[in-house]
Structure formats: C-alpha cells, structure tokens
Amino acid sequence: MGRVFVAGSINMDVVATADRHPRVGETVSGQQVLYFPGGKGANQAVATARLGVKTTLIGRLGKDSFGAELRTFLGAQGVDLGSVREADTHSGTAIITVAESDNTIVVIPGSNALVSADDVANVPLAKGDVAVSQFEIPLPTIAAFFQRARSAGATTLLNPAPAQKMSGELLALVDILVLNETELGFLAGIELSDSDEAAKIIAVARGLRAREDQTICITLGKRGVLTLAAGEEFTVQGRAVKAVDTTGAGDCFVGALASQLAEGVALRTALAFANAAASISVQRMGAGPSMPTAAEVAAVVSAG
Secondary structure (H helix, E strand, O other): OOOEEOOOOOOEEEEEEEEEOOOOOOOOOOEEEEEEEEEEHHHHHHHHHHHHOOEEEEEEEOHHHHHHHHHHHHHHHHOEEEEEEEEOOOOOOEEEEOOOOOHHHEEEEEHHHHHHHHHHHHOOOOOOOOEEOOOOOOOOHHHHHHHHHHOOOEEEEEOOOOOOOHHHHHHHHEEEEEEEEHHHHHHHHOOOOOOOHHHHHHHHHHHHHOOOOOOEEEEOOOOOEEEEOOOOOOEEEEOOOOOOOOOHHHHHHHHHHHHHHEEEEEEHHHHHHHHHHHHHHHOOOHHHHOOHHHHHHHHHHHHH
C-alpha cells in the first residue's frame, strides 16, 4: 500500500454562525463563535489519515497558541508531522461565516506563505505514493514538490483552490486535477456554473488538459463528479444529504480520493468512495473535525 504526502496549508478556522450572511456594509447578529483546525492541506491530510492510510503533512506553523493547538490536533489524528516546521510569524487563520448551510471565507496565510522548496526537498516519495497539494502555499513550492514526486514515480494530485492562474509547466506536472466548475472556468478563462450541461463542462476540461494521460475531475456538489480520464469520460452520481456546514467538503473529497489511489483502487471506485466521504463531512460542523473514518464511509457506500 502506498502513502499519501500532503504539502499544504494549516489554519485555525474561526467560525461565526448566523441566520444569514451580511450584505456589504451590514452587521448581523451571530449565534456562536467556534474554533476548528483547518487549512486545505491539513484538512486533506486528516481526511486521509482517518481513513487508515499513512499520511505525512509538509507545512509550517507559527510560534503562537494556534500553532500549538493545531500541532496537538493533527498529531492526535495520526498525521505524521515530522515535516511540519515552525516559522517566526503567526499561524494561518481563516475567518469563516456559516449561514443557510453555506459559507464565506477570508484566509490570512501567515506561516503558510513561508512553505518553500526546501521544505519538500527531502520528502521520501516512492512509486505507489500519492503527492497532494492545493493553492494555499506558494506555487513554486508545489512545482518543486510535484517534480520530486514524478521523478520518484509517485502520482501527483492537485486541487487548485483558492483559484489562481498557474503556469503551463506546473499544470503539466499534475496527474490528477480535482476542482469545481468555478475553478475550472477560471483556469480556462470561461465562465461556468454548476447548471451547465455535462458536455460543455467536459469540453472545457478537455481544452485545459496539459497531457493526454492527465485526469480531470470536476466536482458538482449534488450532481456528483464529472471525470475526463485518459481514454474515457464518466459521471459519478452525487448524494442528497442535509448539509449543516460545507466547509472542508472539497478537502474531504480530495483526501479520500488520495487514500484510495494510494491503496491501488481503480479511479471510478475511488471517486465514488470520495463522494460518499464528502457527503458525511457536510453533515457535521467544522472542517478537520468533520472528516469521517473508513468504517463510516464503508457503511454509507454499502447502504447505497
């Protein structure tokens, strides 16, 4: 069985809940404030570790109280923190408003902005491993990480969120690209919505693809996942659940997908498993703490 290495962000999520989101310039009364471990890198690592796959996180924490709390939480989830270093700044922080089962997020990078190529230089990647990253650490660091992964024969999986433009060189290093329709449209320079026909979305993905053997997975919430693989196109159906907090759902999907690929599971089956995992996570509050266990996902999958 392979391992999962995640190079990415580690944040403390400060969550305010309210009945509705404020308009610009408006103040609304909230219900409660909550503190949850988060950050896309940490969330994806926790999702993978909870599913029983050996997981190493590469990143930076600040020398502050959030940093200490985050390190304790991640260690308790079974994530290998040997490659998480300290930085002389504050830890990454996300300010999140949750209302009407949806969220708005402002991210302050802090120590995440200092994750460098040096941090990924000695990662012991090997054939069969999966290297995962997202866009909350510097892009040159991701490129160095993926170059090392590909030279070792590992699979590279990129979640380009929050969306920003990337070079063709970085895109070419990606084996599996996982993104939603908004991120796909941004990267392709075409406006897309989750109500667009599948054929249109797949056509945009085909135009973005850097290599013929590159896989692109477009997550569409309740509509499921559209996938453009080397020689085929297919859809994995979504799951209808009552969402409580969608924060971290995409990260749960990515982590669960990486866990299955590291175990040698076929792509279509791995995507169905990841979809089930994400459907569990949205029924709980918080990002990192909402990630399900392998037994929980297996129960949902077996129940259909």
